[in-house]
Amino acid sequence: MNDAVIEVRHLAKHFDRVQAVKDVSFSVAPGSICALLGGNGAGKTTTLSILLGLLLPSSGSVRILGEDMLAHRYQVLPRMNFASPYVDLPHRLSVEQNLGIYARLYGVRRLRERIRTLARDLDLEALLKRRYGTLSAGQKTRVSLAKAMLNHPDVLLLDEPTASLDPDTGDRVRGYLMDYQASSGATLLLASHNMLEVERMCDSVIMMHQGVIVDQGRPAALVQRYGHRDLEEVFLHVARDGQDTEIRSRAL
Ligand SMILES: Nc1ncnc2c1ncn2[C@@H]1O[C@H](COP(=O)(O)OP(=O)(O)OP(=O)(O)O)[C@@H](O)[C@H]1O
DSSP states (O other), rough: OOOOSSSEEEEEEETTTEEEEEEEEEETTTEEEEEEEEESSSSSSHHHHHHTTTTSEEEEEEEEEEEEEEHHHHHHHHGGGETTSSSOOOOSSSSHHHHHHHHHHTTSSHHHHHHHHHHHHHGGGGGSSGGGSSOOOOHHHHHHHEEEEETOOOOEEEETTTTOOOOHHHHHHHHHHHHHHHHHHEEEEEEEEHHHHHHHOOOOEEEEETTEEEEEEEEHHHHHHTTSSSSSHHHHHHHHHHHHHHHHHHHH
8 A cells, every 4th residue: 555645756847948857756654754855956946846736747746645736736735834935925014914814824723822832932922023024034934934834734845944044043943843743743845955954854865966866765874875974975976976876776
């Protein structure tokens, strides 16, 4: 029986002449944290956007929580959420107003209590009355994460979840996400450039290079397979030697 929470098969996406994602297939197990890794332009954000239904694929299929996302995404989206530093919220509204609007859109019950809890957990209490547009990049990242947690998602997609966070705040946010995963059983898929973060948080890693998957596995297994000291070195190896790695992985 196939019980993957995220099941991607032969996914491709091109923008005019740019082939952003080429025949990508992978699955993410329930209750796991999986990382999409790859250099700039590898196709991570495009893949996450297709999973969310924000972009239509050129070909291929995506099943999430057992549903075909192309045919039935509105049945699945209430159980998902997404955080990204690239998605902006209305600048003139306060943090509290922004979270309140999303909470109503998601049909969150006892929304004031939910916002208070998230503000406490993500250190946003002092910012609730501030206009979103006046926040620093790291503060916006935390608000985006709070928005993503409003509906207690079963599937959480995160594009660089700790971008712009200082080391202390980044560490606390990672701890928060891991605690959430452990207590809720949710499945997390994140794109990250932070290899220490990935080694600490993730059960599995999917390495992309120029739109294709060049390798995947558990972080420790990848480090061992490439004979490096850590995932950072594996990343550099794949980024600088991506084409060869792609050819080798296809030959396996
Ligand atoms: N709307 C678009 N129109 C044309 N090309 C696009 C568009 N969106 C993405 N691309 C191209 O598709 C490729 C993959 O981009 P994508 O944003 O998915 O990469 P990424 O792995 O998320 O990179 P980064 O780490 O820099 O965020 C890139 O070559 C990018 O220029």
